[in-house]
Amino acid sequence: MEQVQNKQIILKDYVNGFPKESDMPLITSSIIRLNLPEGSNAVLVKNLYLSCDPYMRGRMSKSKGSYIDSFTPGSPIQGLGVAKVLDSGHLNFKKGDLVWGMTGWEEYSIINASEILFKIQDSDVSLSYYTGILGMPGMTAYVGFYEICAPKKGEYVYVSAASGAVGQLVGQFAKLSGCYVVGSAGTKEKVDLLKNKFGFDEAFNYKEEQDLEAALKRYFPNGIDIYFENVGGKMLDAVLPNMRFNGRISACGMISQYNVQGDGVRNLGHIVTKTLRMQGFIVSHYYHMYSKYMEMIMPLIKQGKICYIEDIVEGLESAPAALVGLFSGRNVGKQVVVVARD
Amino acid sequence: MEQVQNKQIILKDYVNGFPKESDMPLITSSIIRLNLPEGSNAVLVKNLYLSCDPYMRGRMSKSKGSYIDSFTPGSPIQGLGVAKVLDSGHLNFKKGDLVWGMTGWEEYSIINASEILFKIQDSDVSLSYYTGILGMPGMTAYVGFYEICAPKKGEYVYVSAASGAVGQLVGQFAKLSGCYVVGSAGTKEKVDLLKNKFGFDEAFNYKEEQDLEAALKRYFPNGIDIYFENVGGKMLDAVLPNMRFNGRISACGMISQYNVQGDGVRNLGHIVTKTLRMQGFIVSHYYHMYSKYMEMIMPLIKQGKICYIEDIVEGLESAPAALVGLFSGRNVGKQVVVVARD
Missing domain, CATH: 3.90.180.10 (Medium-chain alcohol dehydrogenases, catalytic domain)
Structure with a gap:
């Protein structure tokens, strides 16, 4: 033994x-x-x-x-x-x-x-x-985007922490769904990946923006339908005024808030005036859908239609x-x- | 003429x-x-x-x-x-x-x-x-409570600005639905109304509470399933840590935020960790349901089962x-x- x-x-x-x-x-x-x-x-x-x-x-x-x-x-x-x-x-x-x-x-x-x-x-x-991609982060992207945000073709999607384990998939799912998708990340290398590897329509380095709200206004002159929230705090505050009517915010994590008490979110009034839905979810509550996800994702990987x-x-x-x-x-x-x- | x-x-x-x-x-x-x-x-x-x-x-x-x-x-x-x-x-x-x-x-x-x-x-x-009660505020209470919050018997409901045009109805709807309901208001007179006139299970004067989060913990030792948001700002921040899993927050107004830039909401992380849904709505989008509401509310008024x-x-x-x-x-x-x- x-x-x-x-x-x-x-x-x-x-x-x-x-x-x-x-x-x-x-x-x-x-x-x-x-x-x-x-x-x-x-x-x-x-x-x-x-x-x-x-x-x-x-x-x-x-x-x-x-x-x-x-x-x-x-x-x-x-x-x-x-x-x-x-x-x-x-x-x-x-x-x-x-x-x-x-x-x-x-x-x-x-x-x-x-x-x-x-x-x-x-x-x-x-x-x-x-x-x-085949585990928890993949399921998080799948549930958060398809189930919580219910995307429609042509909608405007914003992903923060977009090169991360979840964000890179949300961006690719958004493109597969016929959406316009912009991602943000914290280095030039990551921004390049978003545009050149993952196929985001646009991407920017949030650390180089003095005014995040204005940056989002520039990238989304018509506003944002879907925000895939990975960050929280200041980013959420910049997103809220840029949301369109009936927009959806899926919240599976707020990494900026895990270690420090943040600045507080001041723009929640937009939830009322634009009839937004902000929905938290915990991916493990959706694991019954794992085999369905595998049926979708495995062929995409093997055909090279999605990368990770x-x-x-x-x-x-x-x-x-x-x-x-x-x-x-x-x-x-x-x-x-x-x-x-x- | x-x-x-x-x-x-x-x-x-x-x-x-x-x-x-x-x-x-x-x-x-x-x-x-x-x-x-x-x-x-x-x-x-x-x-x-x-x-x-x-x-x-x-x-x-x-x-x-x-x-x-x-x-x-x-x-x-x-x-x-x-x-x-x-x-x-x-x-x-x-x-x-x-x-x-x-x-x-x-x-x-x-x-x-x-x-x-x-x-x-x-x-x-x-x-x-x-x-x-028979106009916009009544419809707001009806849509926000029944449609957005989908109450179940036995759930714990909190209403802020509870003696106002909308809040007094939400409290009474909650009781009619078999919920436990606590309201807050800003004077002793209003708190008395909540308890003695509208039948809230408990009520308190938020201006007399040094620590709103602790006050809510006292009134809801088991947490809050439904928060009918009329206030925003500090009140929302105190509510979020007291929400239960799968809680719902309907947001039809945030009166504390209309005139001043508030302090910011810091506790939004609970939306993720407790899988909360926070949903804004505009009552005029639901006016097609007005006749249905009238069928419900008019007999309640005439039978003295609801007051205003x-x-x-x-x-x-x-x-x-x-x-x-x-x-x-x-x-x-x-x-x-x-x-x-x-």
């Missing part, structure tokens, strides 16, 4: 403000056995790819009644990832299966049946895609810096950590 | 900040004739009751692409009211009809066919009700002060101005 030591990234203590690498030390656990005890209905996995996602910041604070529990100080960070099943007490999974779902920031994890875990049916694409940029770093020990980097926009595309390739 | 002078309240000039009585002088027009020219399809009315409504503040500013045009400086204030038809070139109306709709702040008005104008079918109740408080002032010359008073909460209940009783 094989026994190993398990490297782990733990949360040292609850975090205030921006997270730092030192909040997430690497430790080595005592010896563990690579099989499950008799009668367990859990799944023992070897982690391959770990996903860095902005929502994880919320779990680093002491819970204030959020939709998801806080991490436990002293225990491994939890996150989405791709893994290989080494042993399974669960009927749906067997040794050798590839899976994606909620796992730990460690080499080996025991995943309880109650966690989100999908069996990977199609490994004919990059496995890391199951942390991004990842920012991949090597080694579990690189994970804390990768996660921290999300909040300064250091990543270009979906941030992934490789723990092992098989 | 009768000729008269027409007293009018005009807008002197566009207004910044809080409106003042002096922004709305009373003038006397030159002689007008009390019949319509041959071939007109307008309706000539004698105004009976005029409605003071918070949305009118928006029309006093130079238009910035709102859903409704600005008033014209030098011309009479436009507003909703109840009137008697003196002459009609429109097929739907004839001399002697009672109507409610968009009229002028003056003794006699010519209403064009393109304006909102309803024929009053049932004058077996107080005619002034057609500026309130009005704050009635006498004389066209009292109208500017009455309108100004809305923004300091001087009115108790729906603010109405009597121009003539028949």
Whole structure:
């Protein structure tokens, strides 16, 4: 019976403000056995790819009644990832299966049946895609754009954080739907990607704009029908006066607000005067639609009609810096950590 | 052919900040004739009751692409009211009809066919009700509560500006729907009305609360399912952390934001983490449902199952002060101005 030591990234203590690498030390656990005890209905996995996602910041604070529990100080960070099943007490999974779902920031994890875990049916694409376009961020773009925003051909779509894990897909979905789409990002490199790689009609660097409201007015002289909100705060305040009647704002994240108390949004009156709908959603409430999404997205990937940029770093020990980097926009595309390739 | 002078309240000039009585002088027009020219399809009315409504503040500013045009400086204030038809070139109306709709702040008005104008079918109740419970505010409460918020029995409902033209109805609708409802207002007198007249389960004076968020936590230990937004700004910020999962916020007005640039709303992140829906609406888009509303509300009034408080002032010359008073909460209940009783 094989026994190993398990490297782990733990949360040292609850975090205030921006997270730092030192909040997430690497430790080595005592010896563990690579099989499950008799009668367990859990799944023992070897982690391959770990996903860095902005929502994880919320779990680093002491819970204030959020939709998801806080991490436990002293225990491994939890996150989405791709893994290989080494042993399974669960009927749906067997040794050798590839899976994606909620796992730990460690080499080996025991995943309880109650966690989100999908069996990977199609490994004919990059496995890391199951942390991004084929995983939670893909579903976020799909649900937020198609279900929440209900786009119509010819509508004007604005995407903030547009080169990120979700934004790059929303932009491409918008083009596939016959919309006009403008994206914003925080570097020239990202703006170039938006225009030249993802096919946005226009893109701009929000850090170079003194007056965001005026910038949006320039890019949307007729106004915005759909805003895919990834940022919050000042960006939302600039968007609201530029919205058109009956506009829709889907809110799946407000990354600018996760670490700091923002400036406050002053232009909410437009919600009344333009009859806007602003709708928050949590993607896991829509996972019943995952197979429908896969039917749509897989052919698009294989036919080269949609592309996906990842920012991949090597080694579990690189994970804390990768996660921290999300909040300064250091990543270009979906941030992934490789723990092992098989 | 009768000729008269027409007293009018005009807008002197566009207004910044809080409106003042002096922004709305009373003038006397030159002689007008009390019949319509041959071939007109307008309706000539004698105004009976005029409605003071918070949305009118928006029309006093130079238009910035709102859903409704600005008033014209030098011309009479436009507003909703109840009137008697003196002459009609429109097929739907004839001399002697009672109507409610968009009229002028003056003794006699010519209403064009393109304006909102309803024929009053049932004058077996107080005619002034057609500026309130049987008019636009009633429809606002009905649409905002039933259509936008989709209440379920047992849900927790919070109404701000709860003794106002709309709020007092939302509270009573909530009770009729089997909800638990708490209202807030700005004086002890209004709080007493909420509890003793309108049947709110609880009510409080928001001006006496140092910490609105904590006050709401006290009144809603289990959180709020439905917030009927009449205020905006700080109140909205206090409500957001107290909302429950899948909560709904209907926004038909944000009176605290009409005159001043507010502090900004900082707690919008809860829209994401609690999957809230915040929906603006404009009641005139729902006027096709007016007859359905009348079928519901009229029996409730006649059976004494719903009540409606009005704050009635006498004389066209009292109208500017009455309108100004809305923004300091001087009115108790729906603010109405009597121009003539028949």
